[in-house]
Amino acid sequence: MDILAGILISTGLIFFLGTTIGLLRFPDFYSRMHAAGKGDTLSTVVILLGCICLISTQGDLSWILGLKILLIINFIFIGSPTATHAMMDAGNKAGAKPWKKDAD
Amino acid sequence: MLLVLVLAIKGPTVIDRLVAVNVIGTKSIVLLLFAGILFGQLDMFVDIALGYGLLNYIVSIAASRYYQHRKCLEPEHTIGKGEVS
Secondary structure (H helix, E strand, O other), X not given: OHHHHHHHHHHHHHHHHHXXXXXXXXXXXXXXXXXXXXXXXXXXXXXXXXXXXHHOOOOOOHHHHHHHHHHHHHXXXXXXXXXXXXXXXXXXXXXXXXXXXXOO | OHHXXXXXXXXXXXXXXXXXXXXXXXXHXXXXXXXXXXXXXXXXXXXXXXXXXXXXXXXXXXXXXXXXXXXXXXXXXOOOOXXXX
């Protein structure tokens, strides 16, 4: 179970690294939003599943903690794409132009 | 990794900072869970992480609704130049 937790947490950290690099390197608001919205949600869900696997071996009351972490996963899985969509709508209404290759 | 994302706060427009704040808030939940595992008091830190998640969601929605009606920010003037308006 510890090996499974290590694999899940390492995968989530790799996705976090991809999110950060995409957020720093992409030229546009919309593509930056693309990197942030997907990688953030997926990596957080994977890391929290790894945390559940990590604490499920130690003892008596760990199922309540696992249930709470599942509640956080459920909330993030609903809330993060909603927040991403709201910010994308705000950027579209405020008039951010998409990036073109021959603009500069 | 959180320090790398602090650089993203200094992004060109206001909405880029909003995205960066959202990502930092999501990372702080994971960081709180790791702190709880390291300190051995996960039953307290899970509740704090749940509160942080709710607050992060509300902050993202409210700030995007606020900057939606601001016509004065005009992000396209400062995208390529790297200047903070």
